[in-house]
Amino acid sequence: MKHRPLLAGLFGAAVLATGAISWAVATRSDMFAESKAPAPAxxxxxxxxxxxxxxxRNHDHAGAAHSYAxxxxxxxxxxYAWYDLGYAAEEVGNTDDARRAYERALTIDPAFSPALYNEAxxxxxxxxxxAMALLERAMTADPKSAATAHYHIGLIWSRKGRDRQAVTEFRQAVAINPSLLSEVPRTYRESLSKH
Structure with missing residues (x-):
């Protein structure tokens, strides 16, 4: 499931692995400070x-991709445009193009946490x-993302059969954001409540 918040002066996109886990909203104000284009541009x-x-938001991803291009x-x-282009590509299942666009965003700003997270x-x-390395970078770039990043790193450890590391990551995620406990796989929840 993917979620795309848009608030007055803010924009962002979040890829949600589960219904309750979201990512950061980035401000667009620094886009203009970074640009060398004339004011009308x-x-x-x-x-x-x-x-x-x-x-x-209206599911016109082809139109969105055209606007971002x-x-x-x-x-x-x-x-932001590279990131959004990646998001639009991901929405239509074109993960190779999505990844290339996220990489371009990260070439411009290696600490751009939404692109780090989505690529991860x-x-x-x-x-x-x-993916874990990208999530670690995302946490460094945006400490507010730590709970979600720890959660996803825990899932990766779990898939690798590394239960001790998974529990450690899930514990860190839940310590930062207790509401994530319900998202932790059932087999790990008991371990978290014991400590």
Whole structure:
């Protein structure tokens, strides 16, 4: 399940592995500080980015991808547009394009936690060690993401059959955010309540 919050002056996308786990919302104000484009291009890029987000919310992912591509024509170094382009690709099941777009966002800003997180979730099953490294980077970049990152690292350890490491990660996640306890796989919940 995926979730796409849009609040007045804020934008973000969250890939939810479960219904209750979300990711960070990034501000767009620094997009303009980073850009070298003339002021009208800021406005056009902002308008296109908002349009793309709305198109994604309306499940028009092809239209959203077109809007994000137009932003990138105006501002090739716009990490938000690359990130959103990845999100749109992921929504239609094109994980290779999604990953490439997240990588481009991370080339621009290696500490861009939403891209770190989404790429990690894409790699969770196929490249679990790489996914854990990305989640660790996401926690460093955005300490508010620690609970969710620990939770997903716990899931990865669980899939690897490394129960002790999984319990450690789940325990850290629940210590930060007790509401995650209900998301922890049942086989680990008992271990968490013993300590």
């Amino acid at each position: 800021y406005q056009e890029a902002d308008s296109l980015l908002r349009k793309g987000i709305q198109q994604d 137009r932003v990138l024509e105006l501002q090739p170094q716009n990490k 979730l894409l790699l969770k099953k196929s490249k679990p060690d790489q």
